Each structure stands twice: as C-alpha cells, then as structure tokens.
Amino acid sequence: MAARLKTWARALKRDVHAVYLAARDPRTPWYAKALALAVAGYALSPDVLAEHRALADAASSRPVSRSAAAAIVAIWIVAACALAWLSRRYLFETHD
Numbered sequence: 001m002a003a004r005l006k007t008w009a010r011a012l013k014r015d016v017h018a019v020y021l022a023a024r025d026p027r028t029p030w031y032a033k034a035l036a037l038a039v040a041g042y043a044l045s046p047d048v049l050a051e052h053r054a055l056a057d058a059a060s061s062r063p064v065s066r067s068a069a070a071a072i073v074a075i076w077i078v079a080a081c082a083l084a085w086l087s088r089r090y091l092f093e094t095h096d
Helices: 002-024 030-043 046-060 066-092
Strands: none
Touching (some): 002 030
C-alpha cells in the first residue's frame, strides 16, 4: 500500500509540473494558462490545504441551526415559484 501511495504521489508531482510547463508554453491560450497556473499552484500548496482542512473540521463541529436552514430553503422555494410564474407569464402567454 505504501509503495502504491508513493507511486501515486510521484505521478501527481510529475503531472503538476507538466501542467505548469504547459502553462508556460507560448502555444497555450491565455485563459488555459491562467487555469493551469491556478491548478498547479493549488496542487503544490499542501500546507495551505492542510490548514483549511483543519478549519473545515472545526467548522463541522459547530452547532447547526435548523430554523435558519428551513428559512433558506423556503426562500429558494419562493424564488423558484416566482421565477416559474414570471416565465409562464412572459414566455407562454400571448400579449395583445
């Protein structure tokens, strides 16, 4: 298992470096370069990722407000109904 994990880690490191090199290639469009550099930067920042994982674990132990969740769901339902009503009114009814 450890050997397989090491092989996976080496392949990931190689692939991240390949993405970085591809982002620097002049044939790569600017938007692909931006995305590739962001992906490479994200993949090469395990210390930052570990910190945010710890924050996410701490946040998952916070108390949950079911009434706030119900209010948010109700707002989404009202918004969806309003959108359906408006789309029916303006898209499907004939205007004289």
